[in-house]
Amino acid sequence: MRGMEPIDIFKALSNETRLSILQWLKEPEKHFPKQGAHLPKEVSVKGGVCVGDIQEKANVSQSTVSQYLNTMQKAGLLESVRYGQWTYYRRNEEVISKLASYFKTEI
Amino acid sequence: MRGMEPIDIFKALSNETRLSILQWLKEPEKHFPKQGAHLPKEVSVKGGVCVGDIQEKANVSQSTVSQYLNTMQKAGLLESVRYGQWTYYRRNEEVISKLASYFKTEI
DNA sequence: TCATTATATCTAGATTTTCCGATATGTCAA
DNA sequence: TTGACATATCGGAAAATCTAGATATAATGA
Numbered sequence: 001m002r003g004m005e006p007i008d009i010f011k012a013l014s015n016e017t018r019l020s021i022l023q024w025l026k027e028p029e030k031h032f033p034k035q036g037a038h039l040p041k042e043v044s045v046k047g048g049v050c051v052g053d054i055q056e057k058a059n060v061s062q063s064t065v066s067q068y069l070n071t072m073q074k075a076g077l078l079e080s081v082r083y084g085q086w087t088y089y090r091r092n093e094e095v096i097s098k099l100a101s102y103f104k105t106e107i
Numbered sequence: 108m109r110g111m112e113p114i115d116i117f118k119a120l121s122n123e124t125r126l127s128i129l130q131w132l133k134e135p136e137k138h139f140p141k142q143g144a145h146l147p148k149e150v151s152v153k154g155g156v157c158v159g160d161i162q163e164k165a166n167v168s169q170s171t172v173s174q175y176l177n178t179m180q181k182a183g184l185l186e187s188v189r190y191g192q193w194t195y196y197r198r199n200e201e202v203i204s205k206l207a208s209y210f211k212t213e214i
Numbered sequence: 215t216c217a218t219t220a221t222a223t224c225t226a227g228a229t230t231t232t233c234c235g236a237t238a239t240g241t242c243a244a
Numbered sequence: 245t246t247g248a249c250a251t252a253t254c255g256g257a258a259a260a261t262c263t264a265g266a267t268a269t270a271a272t273g274a
Contacts (some may be wrong), residue, residue, distance in 0.1 A: 007126065013214075014119040015262085022214065051221060064263050066222055084272045085220045096214065103210050106130065107120075107203065122232090158251060171233050173252055191243045207262045 004098055005077055006106075012075040017058050018068050022077060024057065025049060025091045031057065044057030048081055111183055111205055113213075119182040124165050125175050129184060131164065132156060132198045153196030155188055163193065 013019050024031040025047065032049045055065040070079045070091050076095040081088045131138040132154065139156045146211050160173040162177050179185045183202040188195045 006236080007121060007123060009205070010117045010126075011261090014114060014121050016114060019114065019117075035262050043246075052219095057169040062221075063223080067263085082221090082270095087221060092144050100207075103207050107207070118231090145268075159249095168234055170235075170253080174233080177252080189240095189251090194251060 002089060004095060004102065006099075007100060008075040009099060012077055014074050015068070017060060018072055021054060021058060021068065022072065022091065024054075025078070025089070028090070046090070048090040050086040050088050052086075054089065111202060111209065113206075113209060115182040116184060116206060119179050119184055122175070124167060128161060128165060128175065131161075132185070132196070134204040135197070153197070154180065157193040157195050159160065159193075161196065168201060 013022070028047055028049050032053045044107075051062075051066060051069065054069070055062055058065055058068075063064060069078060069080070073080055074089070074090070076092055077087050079092045113170070135154055135156050139160050140195055141160060158169075158173060158176065161167055161176070165175075167175070176185060176187070180187055180196070183199055185196050186199045188197075
């Protein structure tokens with residue numbers, strides 16, 4: 001994780017769907033009831049949701065959601081873990097809380 | 108001032124120059140030494156800086172800075188006061204602090 | 215090995231944003 | 245009035261972003 005780039009983060013947040021995804025991932029169990037269905041229970045991807053589940057909820061094409069998630073990851077808002085054929089995305093709380101302080105002090 | 112629209116705010120912040128303007132206006136006396144030069148001293152436009160001074164510092168065309176300021180005002184980040192032939196822009200601290208709480212609680 | 219499933223990447227047309235020069239509007243002072 | 249100055253708005257070419265379909269990659273299981 002390189003230094004936070006506020007501009008890239010703001011660009012990532014400048015889209016209704018991407019902003020929603022970030023908010024959904026605050027409470028994955030609430031917004032993605034089937035969460036973790038594919039995971040054997042000894043594996044934990046805490047807070048992570050797979051691309052397909054996010055796509056279904058976001059209601060955009062598969063390529064679009066994949067690109068959205070990539071954009072958000074490059075901005076630092078999300079991180080991903082691959083497990084088998086699934087990629088689980090979750091919030092990068094460290095960056096997000098840095099962003100909140102940036103907001104308070106710099107904006 | 109209508110309800111805050113986070114997306115519009117993030118769009119407004121997704122530009123290096125606009126973001127700088129917002130930050131410059133945190134400390135106008137520091138970044139705009141000639142601040143208020145046109146104002147008779149009985150008139151106070153506290154924290155406000157005129158378009159020309161902002162343009163000079165931002166180093167973009169007059170029409171561009173005017174549009175930037177308008178964008179930021181529509182997003183709620185700035186407010187303007189006209190005095191004679193000058194328009195003074197300053198931060199809308201109320202909206203900005205609402206935004207900071209929005210950030211903490213919703214993002 | 216092969217078919218299937220999940221995700222990523224490539225490509226491109228449509229849409230939006232950027233940013234300027236030109237021009238309009240508004241204010242002041244002579 | 246008129247001319248000079250400050251700012252706003254208009255119009256448009258270029259650049260960036262959006263979003264999807266097509267295709268590639270990777271993992272799984274039969």
